[in-house]
Amino acid sequence: MSLHDADPFLVVRHLWKHYPERNRSGWRTAMRPILKDVSFSARRGEILGLLGESGSGKSTLSRCILGLEAPDSGDVLFEGQTVRYWRMRHRGSCSVVFQDYVTSVNPGFHIRDIIAEGYRAGGGEGRSEREAVAALMERVQLPSRLAESLPHQLSGGQLQRVCIARALASNPSFIVFDEAVSALDVSIQTQVLDLLRNIKGDMTYLFITHDIQMAALLCDRFLLLRNGELAAAVDCAAMSASSSPYLRELVNSTVVFSSEFTGTPTAWESSA
Amino acid sequence: MSCTETPLVRMEHVRIVHTDSGRPIVNDVSFALHRGHCLGIVGESGSGKTLICRALLGLLPPALHAEGVIRFEETDMLRASPEEARRLRGTGMGSILQQPMTAFDPLYTLGDQFTETLREKLQLNAADADALARFGLSQVKLPETVMKSYPHQLSGGMLQRCMIALTLALRSRLVVADEPTTALDAANQYEVLQRFRRLREEHDAALIVVSHDLGAVQMLADSLLVMCRGHCVEAGDAETVFNAPQHPYTQYLVGTRLALTRGFRRALGENHVSA
Amino acid sequence: MTFWQSLKRDRPGMACLCFLVLVALAGLLAPYIVPYDPADIDVRNKFASCGWTHWLGTDHLGRDILSRLVYGTRASLGFSLLTMGVTVSIGIVLGMSAGFLRGKVEAFLMRLCDVMMSFPSEVMILAIVGMLGPGLENVVLACVIAKWPWYTRMIRTVTRQYADMNYIRFARVAGYGTPYIIRRHLLPCAAGEIIVLATLDTGAVILMISALSFLGLGVQPPTPEWGMMLGEAKDIMILYPEQMLPPGITILLVVAAFNFLGDSLRDALDPWHHPSREVTV
Secondary structure (H helix, E strand, C coil), X not given: CHHHCXXXXXXXXXXXXXXXXXXCCCCEEEEEEEEEEEEXXXXXXXXXXXXXXXXXXXXXXXXXXXXXXXXXXXXXXXXXXXXXXXXXXXXXXXXXXXXXHHHHCCCCCCHHHHHHXXXXXXXXXXXXXXXXXXXXXXXXXXXXXXXXXXXXXXXXXXXXXXXXXXXXXXXXXXXXXXXXXXXXXXXXXXXXHHHHHHCCCCCEEEEEECCHHHHHHHCCEEEEEECCEEEEEEEHHHHHHCCCHHHHHHHHCCCCCCCCCCCCCCCXXXXX | CXXXXXXXXXXXXXXXXXXXXXXXXXXXXXXXXXXXXXXEEECCCCCCHHHHHHHHHCCCCCCEEEEEEEEECCEECCCCCHHHHHHHHHHCEEEECCCHHHHCCCCXXXXXXXXXXXXXXXXXXXXXXXXXXXXXXXXXXXXHHHHHCCHHHCCHHHHHHHHHHHHHHCCCCEEEEECCCCCCCHHHHHHHHHHHHHHHHHHCCEEEEEECCXXXXXXXXXXXXXXXXXXXXXXXXXXXXXXXXXXXXXXXHHHHHHHHHHHHHHHHCCCCCCC | CHHHHHHHHCXXXXXXXXXXXXXHHHHHCHHHHCCCCCCCCCHHHCCCCCCCCCCCCECCCCCEHHHHHHHHHHHHHHHHHHHXXXXXXXXXXXXXXXXXXXXXXXXXXXXXXXXXXXXXXXHHHHHHHHHHCCCHHHHHHHHHHHHHHHHHHHHHHHHHHHHCCHHHHHHHHCCCCHHHHHHHHHHHHHHHHHHHHHHHHHHHHHHHHHHHHHCCCCCCCCCCCHHHHHHHHHHCCCCCHHHHHHHHHHHHHHHHHHHHHXXXXXXXXXXXXXXXXXXCC
């Protein structure tokens, strides 16, 4: 379907990736396929979701798309160019936010330097670095006094905002969010998702998650990945019309919170 | 909640303070929990909800101590000897932790660990312990091959169900589950929550479930305790609190959780949110 | 930095550091501070006991022991630091190549390390010095050959451990090259572990140089060196046992200071040990 879009931004074609399987004595016995012939494409400016359970290969897929790992066969093309070439040609136009915010930042760096690293990757033109960092921190709603703090002095939500600011800093056209909100408290997840929506602009997002509610909230369209295979591509606006049995299964096993509460909650200064 | 029998767990004006500085971390928490009932404790990370559970289990970190009254059945947990607390943790109350991967020893099969625990806690012989372990696994719908598996061969959801099986086999009268579904995938979450529900309904065990995810708590809890920065800001019947939250913090929690669900409902074309 | 603050708080560690700095300064400034030329032979005055003229007495040729000890610092401390410097440099280059390039490079280097590490290092050092002949340069070379596999292996492990960190992945995605990542992220992270191991090992190298000089394979007379002074004192141990004390105690103090300092550095550099990192609840 979307493979035949007129001007796809990202095209993934017949991607295969195997990992060696080892037996108890550590010998390689077989190659286990992690990604099996994965093909899809993303339009420019789209929020594409990637939904799957742990072990479904979604993190491997994200690493292949980012060029951190080479697939065994198949292509990842950005604007028609291979990912490594495209990344080299357009420095800083590719960015990523990981789930584990603790290992995402160098524990010895000040917040200012962490964000500045992303800024310099994009060439760092225009304003002075100090101004740029201050503007980025404002954009992700971080108080500017945190610029001189060290990562361990920040809460999880704040640290993930730092990672988002760093990812934005190089002015990218494509960001991968690899379970970027899954490790946060639910109340903070909502705030961060709102933030992601607000800052999106004309960027293309690949939003990886295991939670269908989050995918439905943020994405235009999402792909279901199961055991390394694409099980379905679902348009969020027409989710109920989808005939995929796996989607049905996921929907039925979703823990939905319901409440008759209708008031708008006052913005609560988060304790975290 | 107007049961006349004595509650299984009773906490009165419990404070948890930093021993050195005297700084209180949890202030004035009171609740009573009867058999077959479920208490949900919700709040963001750092609100002290985990510490309440650890105080009840007698597992507070050495730098902290609890004041007030914590009673489990007839035992005063704050004055119980370490041996007594350990005996109760084995047989009276079970705990299920957030990270199922670290709850088991990676060097032994689950069967070994099950039977060893059962033999030690219940003084059973090997055959009885084995049978009991298999019974526990069947209760959580896990195949018996799990007995021969090592922890790394199972998914997080399966390990979490193993923990539930163990508490079932030990016939725990109280199960304390601290963020039992946070580390799990959506599909596994649902399965694990179903098991908890059965644990409560069929085995008449009391359950304390701690989570920042109101959806998970809503599926299980009868009554609710909302914690914010060490204070209990709202308490009461779970449905009442969820549907008509009074405290602004509870409203904030409910509101943000509802917002997360909104896209999902809209996408499915349902319209549960009454205007 | 927090590292420096936590080291300052550690009294024994600071004392060892000050002591070692003083010893090193004394060695550097030896010509200006020693009262006598260490090679000045004064046979009439041999075996003089401690006193105002010769603070630590004189040896079997009437040379001033204090002057010889201070000059000996150059050989013992100076060359052990040189050895460690060369070893650590080799370790960083090879270890980081193995940790970063992986694949065949890593396999080859690690098997080479395995082979080298399967010889007892003392035996290997003796064999190398035996082949190349006695002399301080050969001792240094032998020590480097014996020690580089340990550092290569350690640095490769550290590299691999950090190479999977998300912040290094981010730097890659953002388009930074390997040299930047090594300079900005890996070296500072690995520096802690390298410094700790190198500090502990410097003591061991001092012992090794002293031991080989004691056996006559290291420093050649008349250059003063602690181990050689000990060797010379050994010949007259029955008559003048106190001659053993100055070089022996010096070696003991310096090596112990390095070991204590290594422990303190380990604590100070441990990122989980920061005083500012409180127990979170």
